[in-house]
Amino acid sequence: MAAPAFSNPIVRWIDHRLPIFSFMHHEMHEYPTPKNLNYFWNFGSLAGFMLITMIVTGIVLAMHYTPHASLAFQSVERIMRDVNYGWLVRYLHMNGASFFFIVTYIHIFRGLYYGSYKTPRELLWMLGVVILLLMMATAFMGYVLPWGQMSFWGATVITNFFTAIPIVGDAITTWLWGGYSVDNATLNRFFSLHYLLPFVILAVVGVHVMALHRHGSNNPLGIDMKGPQDSISFHPYYTVKDYFGIAVFLLFYAGFVFFAPNFFGEPDNYIAANPLSTPPHIVPEWYFLPFYAILRAVPDLWIIDAKLAGVIAMFGSIILLFFLPWLDHSPVRSARFRPAYRFFFWVLVLACLVLGWVGANSPDASFHGVPFLWIGRIATSYYFLHFLVILPILGYVEKPKPLPLSISEPVLKRTAYGAKTMEKA
Template identity: 60%
Template sequence: MSFPWAKHYEPKQPLMRWLDEKLPLPRLVYNAVGAGYPVPRNLNYFWNFGVLAGAALAIQIITGVVLAMHYAANAGVAFGSVESIMRDVNAGWFLRYAHANGASMFLLVVYIHIGRGLYYGSYKAPREMVWLLGVVIFLLMMATAFMGYVLPWGQMSFWGAQVITGFFSAIPLVGETIRIWLLGGFAPDNAALNRFFSLHYLLPFVTAGVIILHIWALHIPGSNNPTGVEVKGEQDTVPFHPYYTAKDAVGLGVFLLIFAALIFFSPNMLGHPDNYIEANPLSTPAHIVPEWYFLPFYAILKSFTADFILPAKLWGVLAMFGSILLLFFLPWLDSSPVRSANYRPKYRAFLAILLVDVLVLGYVGGAEANARNVILGQLASAYYFAHFLIILPWVARSERPRPLPNSITEAVLAKQGGTSPVKTAAHA
């Protein structure tokens, strides 16, 4: 989408004019995040989370690069090197806690960002590619986080790697070969630690590259907005700077305050105490659990307890990966012409049920695997897949959305007590 009313960059200072002619970086920044990029005038604070995700990635890369200068990817000394970082390196404790808790904050921000996309229909045309690249980023983040969890070489690090990679052995014929190839041996050891460290260091830069594509894809159709109505003209937009740079600055300030509180007052709240015990292949922890952001997927993995045509372990692996791959098909599973859940009451109700369902899966993923929790996990897993494969297509066909506003400006004025929005869903 082109914006003919967007301002064009014309540098006034001689140095900036010369730089813009030789390397149009000032023009690129101006058009990407400056006054040259018009955005809908009704964006709320949920649109802050894209910027917050970028800030969290920058924190992870900076702290990760410094930590890598002191970390030793060797099974014999990895645990000791982490303790040395904490005790002997200047501000090492801060860097380690910032990196460990930064992963949790990064995933939390991205989960809210995904939730915003689901609620406001940001995955619908013409923004399908933005959504698909976002799912790729999510997969890269999960892979990076898993490999990073192995590096401290504590009990949860070792046994988490043992259990998760062990599920690949469920793949018929080639599963055990893949598992040995991933680990570089029959169990997590030096080879696995070196591989995971190398990939953990590399993948954030790959993620940054995909994020650039994600932003590029976003700038073609422009940002979605809470009404889901497309921009009709200049009256529907404001320049990104200074309006949303100021709004993003407020969100970033709140994010950093919460992040600082976590680091300074409760740095181990989201970790597992067993990971402060050095990895011991001869001592299995009583309860092996991944980090909190993996718990819903871990619950889906554990929900298959009986063989049916295929082994239960293989069903679990397929379901775990399938629960994420489903997101790739979301733009086509939801065929409703209306984007925003503000105008889709039935969809909004089922989306609330999905949120509760994911929270239940998170609880089951971290709870003891007794009969009650297994049944609860199976029911929650069944609903998760039913939501996307059955409920969502049915709602899209059967729902009667509320009338949409004629324009973003009309919706803003109606909210402020002006004209009331009247438009049928067919005009979405």
């Protein structure tokens, strides 16, 4: 990499000894990026923005929070009422978790639609799945910290599922709890890990972006760049587009923080944890609802009882994403040129939304006479069929549309056409 000539002598001096400025220039300035990226490519930088926001607000919250079963709830109330701008920091963090998941889910579905997980970006995708798992663990433990009713009972329900593991299940659960129930020891370790994991996520994101920069971004056409005519420098074209994306995103985020800060929350979590009183409905945060639905949908399977089968299906629904680059072996990346895949992609989106809806309802309840349990079973079956059966078969039977020769070809064609119509006029 040729070092650019920096005009500032201090920058030149440092860069000669430690080439961080050359590195940044290479990776964030001149970095050749496909010129046809659409707004779905803003969601990676938005996820990065949310990660930093969560770390900063989380550190400030931790300055005022007390991780003890008899003090945690009051310490959060104090943050809300007495700490200067404590309400703002807490609402930014609380709603931030929801917005971080919204952004990340869109980021993932963008990858699914445009085939960004395909060669040579398999590791980039798999690192993303690691990030998703870490985000889920972090969010789950964070929700326990205010020590409200839903914190306590949510943690109790979910950790209890580990008892389903044969032979060692009880021992694992006791070990997770640090005792014989969710209690002070549990709260303490969850706080410790909740503080640690975001930094682990930050490190994995670093490697994620390194893997991205090895081959560069995929793009809506899903074809490789053929030369400089297909790319533009990252700065200023995509830096400015990312800033614009962040500005629009902030309108939504701030809208919820200032006007509907408890929209995503659960009123029961404003009641202090009480191990002697179980709330009638224990529901996880919205971003876990599809997984919660899968957990409850699975019946007894042969010698595996429903509880264990549910746990396996729930974890399996994410673990199978690691294998996606090999399950979908069609050489065409973008769904734009795969009509059949595009159809099934939208069915998958629908199945995931239905799973979220089912997760929010009691399995005993029904919708127009159809029990939610069965709606959940159908959607869960589709989720697994999609990845394990439909995608592998589509790779053989689907006839993709012809791909454009290059990224600039469709753009140039349109210009030529435009010129022609101008001539006629």
